Amino acid sequence: MREYEDSLHGLEGELMDHFPPPPRRHPLARERMNIQKSSVCSRAYFVVVMAFFHIYIINIIALLLYVHYNTGPGEQDVLLEKSASVPGPMPEHQTPSPNLSPELSFQLPRLEGIRVGHVQRVSLVPDRTHNMRTLSLKPLLFEIPGFLSVEESSVVMQLAQLKGLTHSALHTAPDSQEEQLTQDELFSLLDLNQDGLLQREEILSLSHSTDGSWLSSYNLRKIHTGLETNPSGVLSLQEFKRVSGGVLQYSGAGQGLDGNGEVRQRSTHTRLYLGEGTHHLLKSIRNRVTRVTRLPSSLVDLSEPMEVVRYEQGGHSHAHHDSSPPNPDSSCAHTHLAANHSNQVACRYLTVLMYLNSADGGGETSFPVADNRTYEEEVLGDLSQQYCDKGNLKVKPVAGTALLWYNHLSDGNGWVGELDEFSLHGDCSVTRGFKWTGRVWVNIDPDQQRQERYQRLVSWHPEEQSKRPEHGDLHQDL
Secondary structure, rough: OOHHHHHHHHHEEEEEOOOOOOOOOOOOOOHHHHHHHHHHHHHHHHHHHHHHHHHHHHHHHHHHHHHHHHOOOOOOOOOOOOOOOOOOOOOOOOOOOOOOOOOOOOOOOOOOOOOOOOOOEEEEEEEEEEEEEEEEEEEEEEOOHHHHHHHHHHHHHHHHHHOOOOEEOOOOOOOOOOEEEHHHHHHHHHHOOOOOOEOOOHHHHHOOOOOHOOHHHHHHHHHHHOOOOOOOOOHHHHHHHHHHHHOOOOOOOOOHHHHHHOOOOEEEEEEEEOOOOHHHHHHHHHHHHHHHHHHHHHHHHHHOOOEEEEEEEEEEEEEEOOOOOOOOEEEOOOOHHHHHOOEEEEOEEEEEEEEEOOOOOEEOEEOOOOOOOOOHHHOOOOOHHHHHHOOEEOOOOOOOOOOEEEOEEEOOOOOOEOOOOOEEEEOOOOOEEEEEEEEEEOOOOHHHHHHHHHHHHHOHHHHOOOOOOOOOEEEEEE
């Protein structure tokens, strides 16, 4: 028996050598394994979350870059098309067609201010960009240093002096409503480039401004009809006398803004036409305005001429609005050919103000209520030296710098809305030296259908222009 037990233990030992027992599991072994699996899941979840987070950040950066470059030099002129497609850069010497198809509707592009102090880059001339800084959101106001070079500013002042400066005065009607202008006087006033021939653009350009209040709708239609029937597309003095006889009686329409004009003290002014046949710099200014505003070129081309003003020492202008509130009982001065109202007001969607020199003292442009309704009542009417310092925003004149602001809000549908009351502005008194400014207004009628009718009415045809005689070299500086 003893031997049998010894042999049994020997067999067990051999089996243990060949088949070792499985290791004993610790009671917490399963829990540790679960913890390891959970750790692996946590790392995978973390990687997924971080990947989505990085994708989100990359999308935000891409959106910011898109907004930046969308408001930068890549912007070009916007065509009058429903698709609002962006064309390539337009050469400075090329004038786009102002024709507007009646079946097309479009929206007015509007610059974004973002915030006060925001700077965006704009392309105004080839191979150069400018910084445009937001000065105010109410009104939407921008400052563009270097809009003109010092040399270009000097040329504009010389052109204004060659044209002739007249003393600024209130837009008041004459004592007698029967006052007559001779045909020679009217022809000289309309002949903006003084080449002895009247083109369609010259007749229309003077009628856009409130200075043309002596020219009624009937006067314009009569002269315009005579121009249309002339095969050459222009009118000489003799032809003008033939088609305009007996229609030159004074018209009392267009008494300025809100019934009274801008009050200027100690200043002289003139108007320079920016269309074809003028100095190349004036055409370049028109193109720069088109590019910076991103408005359809036809709207800029058919707006009123640039006004150049020279303020003497003590010269200033009281606070005023450049445009008028929309009123169904009145028509815009620039589109009254397409309207039946006798009451005419100025409709200026935006203003581009250029400083042509740096005044030795004073002469700031003041926006008394910009971005704030807290103001003193005096600054609303009088911007002489004693009140100018009380305005909310003042801009010192620096040669070549331009200001751009909107006189109207948007109507919510991409067109001209109500008058922006915060656009109230004026010029502080010049304390030393002189101050020169140039103002370009873009005229747009709050009535979109009337604006479209007007543009169809005054649009000219390329085949007619090709028949015109060559006369653009005469008096090109004006």
